[in-house]
Amino acid sequence: MIDQRVVPVPAHEPPYYAVVFTSVHVEEDGGYGETAERLSELVKEIPGFLGEDYAGTPGGLSVTVAYFRDLAGIEAWRNHTEHRVAKAYGREHWYERYSLHIAKVEHSHGFERTGA
Amino acid sequence: MIDQRVVPVPAHEPPYYAVVFTSVHVEEDGGYGETAERLSELVKEIPGFLGEDYAGTPGGLSVTVAYFRDLAGIEAWRNHTEHRVAKAYGREHWYERYSLHIAKVEHSHGFERTGA
Numbered sequence: 001m002i003d004q005r006v007v008p009v010p011a012h013e014p015p016y017y018a019v020v021f022t023s024v025h026v027e028e029d030g031g032y033g034e035t036a037e038r039l040s041e042l043v044k045e046i047p048g049f050l051g052e053d054y055a056g057t058p059g060g061l062s063v064t065v066a067y068f069r070d071l072a073g074i075e076a077w078r079n080h081t082e083h084r085v086a087k088a089y090g091r092e093h094w095y096e097r098y099s100l101h102i103a104k105v106e107h108s109h110g111f112e113r114t115g116a
Numbered sequence: 117m118i119d120q121r122v123v124p125v126p127a128h129e130p131p132y133y134a135v136v137f138t139s140v141h142v143e144e145d146g147g148y149g150e151t152a153e154r155l156s157e158l159v160k161e162i163p164g165f166l167g168e169d170y171a172g173t174p175g176g177l178s179v180t181v182a183y184f185r186d187l188a189g190i191e192a193w194r195n196h197t198e199h200r201v202a203k204a205y206g207r208e209h210w211y212e213r214y215s216l217h218i219a220k221v222e223h224s225h226g227f228e229r230t231g232a
Contacts, residue, residue: 006140006176006177007140007213008138008139008140008177008213008214008215009138009215010215011215011216011217017219018134018136018217018219020134020136020181022124022125022169022171022181023124024122024123024124026229053138053177053179054173054177054179055138055171055172055173055176055177055178055179056171056173057170057171057172057173058174060122060171061122061124061169061170061171062171063169063170063171063179063181065136065138065179065181065217067217091227095227095229096228096229097123097124097226097227097228097229098124098226098227099124099125099126099127099224099225099226099227100127100224100225100226101127101134101181101183101221101223101224102221102222102223102224103133103134103219103220103221103222104219104220104222105217105218105219106218106219106220107217107218108215108216108217108218109215109216110213110214110215110216111207111211111213111214111215112212112213113142113211113212113213
């Protein structure tokens with residue numbers, strides 16, 4: 001069953017920034033979902049935030065990609081108090097491993113099925 | 117059950133490139149898995165390919181992030197014959213929507229749980 005409301009963040013006009021966060025969680029990541037939901041609301045208040053996409057393979061990798069218009073927005077989010085607390089807690093309790101990549105988007109495009 | 121063999125592509129020394137491909141599939145995407153597996157083998161032959169991560173939420177978004185040392189590698193992969201054929205087929209048969217972002221990584225870091 002496909003959830004037709006699921007729509008990826010669209011291609012914006014470059015330049016903008018993508019923050020790619022790829023993680024493997026420990027088996028019991030209690031409280032993660034609730035905190036993730038709270039953070040996904042908070043990040044919307046950051047100036048220049050363009051949207052974020054999340055995908056998680058059950059038992060496998062999770063990838064979150066957040067898009068910002070500029071590095072100032074990324075810096076504001078990085079220093080956001082509640083986000084900082086959650087990150088420190090996550091390193092203690094949730095994550096086996098993660099990689100973070102901050103990247104400037106130079107090209108982008110989108111596709112939508114006719115009639116979708 | 118966490119698959120402990122799942123390891124994200126590590127942070128490399130910038131600069132390098134990330135190709136973020138975020139998609140929503142049609143309900144019946146016959147042949148997709150087999151082609152995706154074939155392509156994930158082929159891309160390893162591209163000079164400058166650094167690795168790729170995939171995550172897919174059942175019934176939701178899929179995100180693939182492929183990393184390359186430079187734009188020449190991305191261009192070589194974009195023009196790879198079998199990849200081109202698969203992309204055209206995918207637009208006809210597999211994808212409701214997708215967004216593609218090509219981005220130059222400026223900062224990166226990784227985390228690994230002690231003893232992981």
